[in-house]
Amino acid sequence: MSNRELREHVTQTGVEQNQMLLDGSWWHSIDLGGGLVTPGVHSLAELQNLYRSMELPDDLSGKTLLDIGCWDGFYTFETERHGAQVTAVDCWRPGNFFAAREALKSKAGFHELSVYDIAKEKVGASDIVLFMGVLYHLRHPLLALERVCEVTSDFAIIESHVIDKMRAGDEPAMEFYEFDELGGMYDNWWAPNVECMAQMTRSAGFARVELLYQSDTRAAVKAYRKWNDKPASISPSLIIRDVINATTYDHYFPRQGRQSFLSIWIEGLPRTARRWDVRVEVGGFGIHPAYVGPPGDPELSALMQINAPMPPGLELGKAAVQVWHSGELSNAFQIDLVEGAQW
Amino acid sequence: MTTISKDNELRQILDNTAAIQRDALNMTGWWHSIDLGNGAITPGAHQIEELRDNYAKFLLPDDLSGKRALDIGCWDGFYTFEAERHGAEVTSVDCWRPEKFFVARQALNSSADFHELSVYEVTKEKLGAFDVVFFLGVLYHVKHPLLALEQVCEVTRDVAIIETHQIDNLFETQHSAMAVMEFYELDELGGQYDNWWGPNTECLVQMTRAAGFVRVEVMRRQASRVVIKAYRHWNDQPIEASPSLKIVDVLNAVTLDHTLPRRGRHAVFALSVAGLPADATRDTVRVEIGGFGAKPVYVGAWGDQGNMQINVPVPPGLELGKNVVRVWNGTQLSNDFEIELVEGGQW
Numbered sequence: 001m002s003n004r005e006l007r008e009h010v011t012q013t014g015v016e017q018n019q020m021l022l023d024g025s026w027w028h029s030i031d032l033g034g035g036l037v038t039p040g041v042h043s044l045a046e047l048q049n050l051y052r053s054m055e056l057p058d059d060l061s062g063k064t065l066l067d068i069g070c071w072d073g074f075y076t077f078e079t080e081r082h083g084a085q086v087t088a089v090d091c092w093r094p095g096n097f098f099a100a101r102e103a104l105k106s107k108a109g110f111h112e113l114s115v116y117d118i119a120k121e122k123v124g125a126s127d128i129v130l131f132m133g134v135l136y137h138l139r140h141p142l143l144a145l146e147r148v149c150e151v152t153s154d155f156a157i158i159e160s161h162v163i164d165k166m167r168a169g170d171e172p173a174m175e176f177y178e179f180d181e182l183g184g185m186y187d188n189w190w191a192p193n194v195e196c197m198a199q200m201t202r203s204a205g206f207a208r209v210e211l212l213y214q215s216d217t218r219a220a221v222k223a224y225r226k227w228n229d230k231p232a233s234i235s236p237s238l239i240i241r242d243v244i245n246a247t248t249y250d251h252y253f254p255r256q257g258r259q260s261f262l263s264i265w266i267e268g269l270p271r272t273a274r275r276w277d278v279r280v281e282v283g284g285f286g287i288h289p290a291y292v293g294p295p296g297d298p299e300l301s302a303l304m305q306i307n308a309p310m311p312p313g314l315e316l317g318k319a320a321v322q323v324w325h326s327g328e329l330s331n332a333f334q335i336d337l338v339e340g341a342q343w
Numbered sequence: 344m345t346t347i348s349k350d351n352e353l354r355q356i357l358d359n360t361a362a363i364q365r366d367a368l369n370m371t372g373w374w375h376s377i378d379l380g381n382g383a384i385t386p387g388a389h390q391i392e393e394l395r396d397n398y399a400k401f402l403l404p405d406d407l408s409g410k411r412a413l414d415i416g417c418w419d420g421f422y423t424f425e426a427e428r429h430g431a432e433v434t435s436v437d438c439w440r441p442e443k444f445f446v447a448r449q450a451l452n453s454s455a456d457f458h459e460l461s462v463y464e465v466t467k468e469k470l471g472a473f474d475v476v477f478f479l480g481v482l483y484h485v486k487h488p489l490l491a492l493e494q495v496c497e498v499t500r501d502v503a504i505i506e507t508h509q510i511d512n513l514f515e516t517q518h519s520a521m522a523v524m525e526f527y528e529l530d531e532l533g534g535q536y537d538n539w540w541g542p543n544t545e546c547l548v549q550m551t552r553a554a555g556f557v558r559v560e561v562m563r564r565q566a567s568r569v570v571i572k573a574y575r576h577w578n579d580q581p582i583e584a585s586p587s588l589k590i591v592d593v594l595n596a597v598t599l600d601h602t603l604p605r606r607g608r609h610a611v612f613a614l615s616v617a618g619l620p621a622d623a624t625r626d627t628v629r630v631e632i633g634g635f636g637a638k639p640v641y642v643g644a645w646g647d648q649g650n651m652q653i654n655v656p657v658p659p660g661l662e663l664g665k666n667v668v669r670v671w672n673g674t675q676l677s678n679d680f681e682i683e684l685v686e687g688g689q690w
Contacts, residue, residue, distance in 0.1 A: 003517055091608060114608055114688070114690035116689075116690040117688075117689075117690055139489050139490070139553070140487045140489060140490045142486050142487060143486070143487045143490060166517070167515075167516065167517050167521070167523075168515055168517070169514065169515050171514060171525050172525065172526040172528070173514070173523050173524060173525045173526060174523065174524055174526070175521065175522060175523050176522035176523070176524065176542075176546045176549050176550060176553075177522075178522070178549040178552060178553055179625070179640055180640075180641075186640055186641065186654075189489075189553075192526075196526045199526050199528040200526060200528075202528060203486070203528055203539075258438060258461055275529070290529055290530075290536055291530075291536065307536075341461070342463075342464075343461035343463045343464055
């Protein structure tokens with residue numbers, strides 16, 4: 001399809017789906033048992049297919065899961081059926097969610113919250129977070145991803161409308177919709193391309209991002225809080241000599257806010273090391289280094305400097321900082337995290 | 344906008360310029376050249392002629408006495424002291440404490456007031472409202488640009504001058520109305536880690552309106568920078584109300600009741616209006632709430648009552664309690680309809 005045809009197709013689909021909702025359709029088709037399936041705009045087969053492409057483990061027992069933007073609750077009830085302990089969040093009270101929850105005797109918790117109000121303090125941390133079809137409805141997508149990251153302890157699945165087929169060029173970018181330009185709806189604000197979505201997700205604090213699937217206008221990524229290549233034992237050749245605050249140049253370590261940025265001074269890291277092959281871990285969470293290179297201070301020229309933002313969602317108190325590169329793991333350097341500013 | 348191809352040469356120039364400016368800054372410690380009197384001018388990375396020319400092109404009144412101005416991202420304070428020299432009472436904000444600002448402030452006997460705040464902490468509650476707000480060279484340094492513009496709007500009671508890096512000549516778009524913003528995960532723009540987003544001019548203008556400003560004028564556009572003037576008021580209100588246009592009711596467009604919050608995700612109102620012609624659109628209809636302009640997002644028929652419906656987001660920075668709503672379309676001006684605003688959620 002051409003760019004124009006694709007845009008027209010998105011608008012046409014939006015108009016049809018709206019009309020179905022106005023005529024009494026549910027958004028999700030949900031199997032309530034006894035042959036009863038709710039009449040959703042999205043068919044059960046379509047949703048089950050999407051669920052499979054999320055590649056979640058079959059057995060989710062013992063896992064906590066947060067479903068942000070749950071609407072009628074298909075993903076809430078499906079993950080609960082696989083054994084997860086689920087909390088659902090939406091920015092309104094979707095009546096059908098409660099009807100389905102009762103019919104299914106589900107134990108899923110529900111919170112009416114704006115995505116920006118989601119905090120570890122309020123809803124705790126969950127092993128798995130689902131963030132399906134929400135990102136492009138938000139005025140502040142990167143802020144929302146920071147909230148998602150804060151409450152994720154293992155991985156998040158982030159699904160969105162994407163514009164890769166709607167513009168030429170592969171620079172990471174997102175398109176803005178002042179009114180109802182996307183799908184004739186007033187609650188669509190920004191749509192990224194996949195590259196922008198991946199970069200924003202890392203900037204929000206996730207260590208690794210994998211593309212799960214991509215169609216003409218949608219894509220999903222799996223975003224991990226942890227690296228998957230941590231060496232088993234410490235190597236004596238890689239030694240963290242000091243960790244300081246990269247903005248205040250002292251040993252003040254706020255866990256959040258604009259000064260929560262680390263400089264790690266390390267011995268034994270080769271000069272050729274680059275930021276995309278150096279791993280940093282703070283308090284068990286992985287984070288991408290922003291800078292790896294010689295230190296600014298010439299007196300420290302025997303060392304290398306690594307700058308990295310603080311990963312979101314850390315607890316106050318002692319946290320270990322560790323670095324690895326080419327199979328060599330550094331010592332665990334203790335820092336003391338204190339509360340920071342909101343921004 | 345003309346058809347543009349991705350210009351890698353321009354990206355190279357931006358990188359070089361940023362490196363040269365960083366070197367200049369490292370040499371002298373000054374970003375702005377500021378005239379301290381008696382021939383002493385601080386050795387800024389930006390020349391005084393350039394800064395004076397920037398200020399002149401904002402087309403602000405020569406006399407700002409009696410006006411409150413806010414300079415967000417003041418750095419060494421050129422625009423703070425320039426606005427003060429024109430008579431304004433100035434408040435300056437930066438997200439750190441720029442020591443040169445304090446040196447210049449003392450040398451100039453300036454009474455500018457300084458607050459160390461993140462742009463997201465700039466609120467009417469903390470700082471009050473301002474006739475003129477400067478938001479110069481800040482937008483592309485923030486991770487949440489639309490949120491920052493909402494804060495700028497909340498504290499602006501007349502006009503904001505917004506200056507930013509823009510990507511009109513760096514980025515191909517399918518059509519001129521396409522609003523796009525480019526992301527910089529690391530140091531892709533100018534080799535600096537504190538650059539996050541580059542909008543095109545269309546995106547900047549649309550975001551500024553979405554933040555709550557009703558009118559935007561592009562004042563100056565250079566290869567990779569742009570200056571806009573953003574207004575809180577319409578400039579075409581008819582002088583007298585006409586009996587042919589009447590606001591019948593004001594409802595909450597989200598909750599469909601008469602709870603009218605001044606902020607948060609439920610702060611969108613639906614106006615039921617009688618006497619609005621069928622050809623009125625969101626581009627012709629003007630709304631004013633509590634003295635601030637508000638831009639309709641939807642204008643259409645209200646059920647089958649014969650009235651028209653206008654959906655409009657609540658302009659930022661309104662006071663709690665009684666507020667007046669007005670609508671006009673061409674020469675037709677409605678009655679004053681009084682509403683009671685209550686507190687809303689933060690989001």
